[in-house]
Amino acid sequence: MALLARSEQSALAEIYDRYGRIAYGLALRVLRDEALAEDAVQEGFLAVWRNAARFVPERGKASTWILTLVHRRAVDIVRREERRRADTLENAPEPGGGDVHEDAWLRLQRERVQEALKQLPDQQREALELAYYGGFSQSELAERLGQPIGTIKSRMFTGLARLRELLGEPGLEMSWTPSTT
C-alpha cells in the first residue's frame, strides 16, 4: 500500500511539475488574483486526482483534460466572485522569473498561439478571449456585445475551428521536451 501511494503521488507530482505552471498562468489570467488562482489550480488538480479513473486516454490528451478542469474551476470562481476582466492579451503583465529552459519553451508556445490568435478576424478573437479568459457565458457575451446569441455561438465555433487549423497538428503536448529527467 505504501508503494502504491508513493507511485501514484509521484505521478501526480510529475503532472503538476509539467502542467502546474501553465495551469496557474491560466487561472491567474482568468481570476487576476493570486490567492484565487491558487485555489482554482488546487481544486483542478484535486479533481484530476479524484477522477483519474475516468480519463480515457484514447479520447483526448492529458494536458487538455487537466487544463479543462482547472479552467472550469477558474470560471466557476470568477462567476461567483464577479471578478471577470475583459482586457485583451496585450495588457497582460510580463512573465516572472523561473527556469530558463522552461521559460524559453513556454515563450515559444506562447508566441505560436498568440500568432495564431492574431490571424483570426477581430470579432472571432474577441469572442474567444472574452469567453475563455474573461469567463463570460455566451448569453452574457450576447448582451455585452449587443449581438444575437446565434452570432456569438457562430463566432466562437468559427474562431475555434479556424484556430485549430492555424495551430495545426500535432498539439502542444506532443512538442513538449522535458527539461528534467
Next chain:
Amino acid sequence: MDSIHDLTAAYALDALDADDAATYEAHLGQCEQCRAALAELSDTAASLAWAVDSPAPPARLRESILSQAAAERSNVVPLPQRRSAAYRATAAFAAVAACVAVALGAWGATRGGGNGCSAGWHCSALADGRGLVAVDQTGQGVIVVNELPKAPSGKTYEAWIIPKGGAARPAGLFPGGGGTTLVKLAQTVPRGATIAATVEHAGGTQAPTGTPVFTAQA
C-alpha cells in the same frame, strides 16, 4: 446555429451557463459526433492557456496539492461496474482507464515497479518507461504506449506474449503513431510472461524477427 450541436464550441470554452451545460452534457452521452467534435475543440480551447504569461506558481501550491491528495487517497477507485455508453469502454479500455499511471499520462510514472492499478488488475511498466501493460485476473491484457512512432511503410508492429520458458506467441498487429497507442492482446497472458513488440513486415509473422521495441514483465 440553433441546434444543441452548436453548443459544442461554447462548452469547450466553458462559456455555457450551468443549465445549458447540463443540457449539453446530457446530449453528449447520446451523440458520438458531438463527442468527437468536443475532443477536438477542447484541445484547441486548452491551447489558449499557452497564450498567456505563466509566472511560476508559489512553491506552497505544489506542497498543498500533494499533501491534500495524499490525505484523500480517493483516486483508487473500483472499476466501473457497468459499461459507460458515453465512452463505449470495452473492459480492456476500462482497465486501462483504471490504471492511474496511465490516466495520469503514462509518461514513465510507473517506472520502479509501482502498481497503480485498481483492484483486480495488474500493471507493469514497459522497460523503457514509455507505457505499461495491464492484465486482469482472467489474463486479458492491454498494452499502452505513449508516442510510439508510426511503423514504417510496409511494416507493422507485432505484439508478442512470451510465456516463461516458452516460445513467443503472436498477440496482434498495430500501426503505432498518434499520442497514445492502445493494443488489446489477442491471447490471454500467463502469469510471469513477457510482453514485447517488434517491427515486422506488414501482415505480421508467426515468430518475432526483429529486436523488441519494448518489453514488459506481466
